[in-house]
Amino acid sequence: MARFSILFSLVIIAVTVKEIELSSDAMKAITSGFLKVLxxxxxxxxLQGHVISDLYHYWKEDYSLLNRDTGCAIICMSKKLDLIDASGKLHHGNTAEFAAKHGAASEVASKLVEILHACEKTHDAIEDDCMRALEIAKCFRTDINQLNWTPKMDVIITEVLTEM
Known part of the structure; x- marks a missing residue:
């Protein structure tokens, strides 16, 4: 019985690690796709170089995103990718479709939309659109980091730059 418990635990750990890898890979592809319109x-x-620096360091939890221009860039990129609607709110269907198009399984895409929607609701009272986008982005980053889905930005930036 103990052997079965150990074997079962190892299988669960292996599946969980694989899910995290797949989610991280999907986040890498999603981030890369998002940055293509930068x-x-x-x-x-x-936009000045500090915005590029903010986006390069975006996934680092200890990096403080304070620049309003970064929020404006996020809005611009989101609009170009049809991820937000005319009222400036997250377009759930388009966002899930964008995530799926970039390799996210339907559960991962749904979770991303859920996280973004929750972050959007949390910061809805901020009147400045760019500052609100910046706070939503920080909230999203924190939640993705907690899930261990964080992609490696150096790989993403290299891929995006080679495609430009």
């Missing part, structure tokens, strides 16, 4: 937004909004 250059357009950079030109349109006349």
């Amino acid at each position: 250059e357009q937004c950079k030109q349109e909004l006349n």
Whole structure:
């Protein structure tokens, strides 16, 4: 019986690790897909290098995102990818579809939408659109880090830059 319990525990651990790997891989592809429109937004909004730095360090939990321009860039990229509706709120269907298109399983895509929606509701009272987007992004980052789904940004940036 003890052997069965140990074997069962190892199988559960292996499945959980594989789920985390798949989720992290999906987050890498989603982040990469999201950043592909950054250059357009950079030109349109006349964004400076600090925004690129903020996005490069985005997934680092200890990195403080304080720049309003980063929130504006996130809004711009989200609009270009049809991830937010005309009222500036998360478009659940388009966001889940975007995640799935970039390799997220339906459960992962649903969880991402759930997290974003919760973060959006938490920061709904912030009137400045760019600051609200920045706070939503920080909330999302924290929740993704807690799930251990954080992608490696150096790999993402290298991939995005080689495609530009």
